[in-house]
Amino acid sequence: MRQVSLAEVPEMIGTELADAGAKRPATDEERANADVLQRMLHAIATGCFDELRALLAPDVTFELAAPARFPWVRRAAGPDAVTEAVAHNFSTVRDQMPHPLAMIVRDDTVMIMARETGRLAESGEAYEVLLAQQFTFRDGRLALFRSVSADHGPP
Numbered sequence: 001m002r003q004v005s006l007a008e009v010p011e012m013i014g015t016e017l018a019d020a021g022a023k024r025p026a027t028d029e030e031r032a033n034a035d036v037l038q039r040m041l042h043a044i045a046t047g048c049f050d051e052l053r054a055l056l057a058p059d060v061t062f063e064l065a066a067p068a069r070f071p072w073v074r075r076a077a078g079p080d081a082v083t084e085a086v087a088h089n090f091s092t093v094r095d096q097m098p099h100p101l102a103m104i105v106r107d108d109t110v111m112i113m114a115r116e117t118g119r120l121a122e123s124g125e126a127y128e129v130l131l132a133q134q135f136t137f138r139d140g141r142l143a144l145f146r147s148v149s150a151d152h153g154p155p
Helices: 006-020 028-045 049-054 079-091
Strands: 056-065 075-077 093-106 109-120 126-138 141-151
Touching (some): 028 049, 028 093, 028 109, 028 126, 049 056, 049 079, 075 079, 079 093
Parallel strands (some): 056 141
Antiparallel strands (some): 056 075, 126 141
8 A cells, every 4th residue: 555645545445445355355334334434534634524424323432542742632422522523633733644554344344554644733743653543333324433543753
């Protein structure tokens, strides 16, 4: 996988899912969940947070662990609070360049491992993190999001 802009991540997910099909064909549920994830990431990348909210389960849970220098909301529950947390968190970074390293789609869950570079919006300080993200779906909507990020220098 190559480093891409945030706006290119949804397309990359579709490509990776198609490539993974050579090893084990994706189920209808897995394809549907990957599609919802693509739509979510597109909504975030384009700032269409109402579209994101519509893709969240009524009892969605959001939790993340990240270095303290990131001024992020780390926990939220419910579509409104999760949407607000995501919008806030993305507003605190600039020039994001994710580099997906691996993706696993299995049943109701998509797991992504990535490296990301960018800048903190307030200070302009450059960052590079290694992150793991879990997206769990129910009835065609995101029910659980977990993310763990750690500072990480160049490979």
